[in-house]
Amino acid sequence: MNKVQMLLKQYKKGWSLERDFYTSREVFDSEVEQVWKKRWLFAGFSCEIPEPGDYFTYNILEQSVIIIRNDDGKIYAHHNSCRHRGSAICLEERGHEENLKCPYHSWVYDKKGNLRNARLMPEDFDKSHFGLHPVHIRQIEGAIFICLSDVAPDFTRETEGLAPYLQPFQLDKAKVAYRDRYELDANWKLIGENFRECYHCGPVHIEYCSVVVGANLVEDREAVVEESMTIWQQNGLAVGTIENENGASHYATRYPLRPGMESYTLDGRPAAPLMGEHKHYDAGVVGLINYPNFWMDGVSDYLWSMRITPLDESRSVVDLTWLVDGKAEEGIDYDVERLTEFWKITGEQDWHLCENNQKGIRSTRYEPGPLAPSEADVVNFHSWYLEKMNE
Numbered sequence: 001m002n003k004v005q006m007l008l009k010q011y012k013k014g015w016s017l018e019r020d021f022y023t024s025r026e027v028f029d030s031e032v033e034q035v036w037k038k039r040w041l042f043a044g045f046s047c048e049i050p051e052p053g054d055y056f057t058y059n060i061l062e063q064s065v066i067i068i069r070n071d072d073g074k075i076y077a078h079h080n081s082c083r084h085r086g087s088a089i090c091l092e093e094r095g096h097e098e099n100l101k102c103p104y105h106s107w108v109y110d111k112k113g114n115l116r117n118a119r120l121m122p123e124d125f126d127k128s129h130f131g132l133h134p135v136h137i138r139q140i141e142g143a144i145f146i147c148l149s150d151v152a153p154d155f156t157r158e159t160e161g162l163a164p165y166l167q168p169f170q171l172d173k174a175k176v177a178y179r180d181r182y183e184l185d186a187n188w189k190l191i192g193e194n195f196r197e198c199y200h201c202g203p204v205h206i207e208y209c210s211v212v213v214g215a216n217l218v219e220d221r222e223a224v225v226e227e228s229m230t231i232w233q234q235n236g237l238a239v240g241t242i243e244n245e246n247g248a249s250h251y252a253t254r255y256p257l258r259p260g261m262e263s264y265t266l267d268g269r270p271a272a273p274l275m276g277e278h279k280h281y282d283a284g285v286v287g288l289i290n291y292p293n294f295w296m297d298g299v300s301d302y303l304w305s306m307r308i309t310p311l312d313e314s315r316s317v318v319d320l321t322w323l324v325d326g327k328a329e330e331g332i333d334y335d336v337e338r339l340t341e342f343w344k345i346t347g348e349q350d351w352h353l354c355e356n357n358q359k360g361i362r363s364t365r366y367e368p369g370p371l372a373p374s375e376a377d378v379v380n381f382h383s384w385y386l387e388k389m390n391e
Contacts, residue, residue: 004030008389014379015368022187022361028313032061034389035292039249040138040145040155042294042307043067045323046075047142047174048094053111056094058146060309065135065146066090066100070111077135077146078113084130100132142171145290158250158290164238165252165286169303170276173326177272177302178340180320182347186354188292188310189385190361191318194354195295195306196377204353208346211268212285213258217374221256228256228284237283249384251289251377263299264342272301272334275325291384297343301325302334304343314358320347 003026007018020027043058044067055068057080064080066089078100080088087104090097099116100109108117113132118125136152138145140162145155184191194200201209202216214221232239232254241253261268262281270281278300286298295306307319320343328334360366371378 003027004389008386011382011386012368013383014371016371017189017382018368019361019366022190022358023313025313028310030389031310034391035385036061036148036310038147038149038153039292039388040136040147040153040158040290041292042290042305043077043144043146044307045142045174045176045305045321046139046144046172047323047326048176049075051096053096053098054094055090055097057090057092060148061311063148064088064090065148066132067137067144067146068097068100068111075137075139075144076112077137078109078132079135081133082107083115083132084118089132141166141169142174143294143296145294161242161250161252162288162290165254165288165298168237168275168277168283169298169323170326171303171323173276174303174323175326175328176321177324177328177330177334178322178336180340180344182318182320182351183311184316184318184351184354185314186316186351186358187314187361188308188316189381190354190357191308191316191350192292192381193378194350194357196289196381197375199372199374200353204349205346207266207342211257211261211264211266211342213256224256224259228282231282232284235280235283238286243380249291251287251380253287254284255287256284257299263301264297264304265338266342266345270301271339272324273328274300275302275323291381302339306347314362318347318351 007020010018041060044056048056049069052069052071055066058065058067066078066080067075069075080090082089082102084105084107087102089100089102091103106119107115109132110116113134115127115130118127136147138155140159143166198215198217209216213219213224229239239254243251263270265271281300283300288296293308297304303323305321309317311317322340324334330336
């Protein structure tokens with residue numbers, strides 16, 4: 001039995017994980033193989049590449065993936081590695097190319113990944129055998145997911161679970177209002193755990209609790225939830241909570257803002273025009289998760305997403321994206337600072353918490369502690385993680 005197997009057997013349900021789960025290179029290397037190379041990973045949104053030839057790259061550990069829109073509108077994903085001698089092809093994070101041309105020896109690929117030109121190669125060289133290696137790709141209502149495995153796991157339950165909540169946002173027609181990136185001195189699981197509980201919200205997230213009823217865990221929000229659910233159902237919106245179970249990786253819910261609050265802003269007033277098919281500013285908050293790297297909160301006027309990417313056993317990159325309706329114009333329909341200030345404040349509070357957590361876990365005196373009842377979703381996250389690590 002190796003070190004990782006021993007740690008997995010030591011897990012005590014309802015308690016935090018052993019120190020090595022957050023600090024060990026051996027554990028991290030196992031996670032790369034069991035989690036990051038085998039699962040569906042959130043990459044971005046279709047609206048980020050609206051025109052044929054538009055692309056973005058997603059660098060995940062040592063892998064780089066090109067995600068590009070073809071002339072017929074279909075989106076493809078390819079390994080960013082030339083089939084000649086392996087050079088990276090797309091060197092920028094995002095851009096536009098009519099063809100994908102290797103910067104080293106000028107092999108040229110079309111948007112589907114087919115090799116179209118290999119200069120000065122022998123006459124009998126068969127280009128059809130040297131297309132870019134494809135990457136599995138799926139879309140859920142404009143949210144793009146990729147899988148690095150040769151054989152991708154089924155994604156049906158995740159698609160069916162998340163699609164009804166995403167559909168009203170009309171992500172294909174949305175636009176990126178703002179992006180932000182943070183490199184955190186924290187293991188990726190600490191970030192995931194932090195965003196699966198609100199035990200910390202009352203003491204830390206004053207602004208968040210002023211907008212979201214019950215986030216401080218001391219208020220009775222049952223009446224507000226019941227009234228809101230009735231309105232949402234009448235408006236044809238997806239309601240209820242879908243919790244990942246039986247191997248599925250997704251979570252979906254809709255919960256209310258405080259009465260009188262209409263958006264995730266410091267004053268509760270809308271920051272942008274209604275997004276997509278939303279007809280009212282009373283659709284609450286759509287909260288979506290797909291383990292291991294996708295978190296999203298959406299209100300009627302904008303959507304905020306978080307993509308977690310590990311760098312190693314103790315460092316992670318967090319990419320944040322704010323989307324608004326595709327017809328909204330910056331400076332006229334929305335102000336970027338006002339649109340983003342709520343999640344910038346809340347997010348930066350969380351980043352400090354995660355880094356402080358990592359710092360404390362490095363202590364030789366750290367040992368797992370008992371989770372509070374309000375941290376049940378952290379237990380859920382651990383259960384999913386351990387299940388995948390044991391496969």
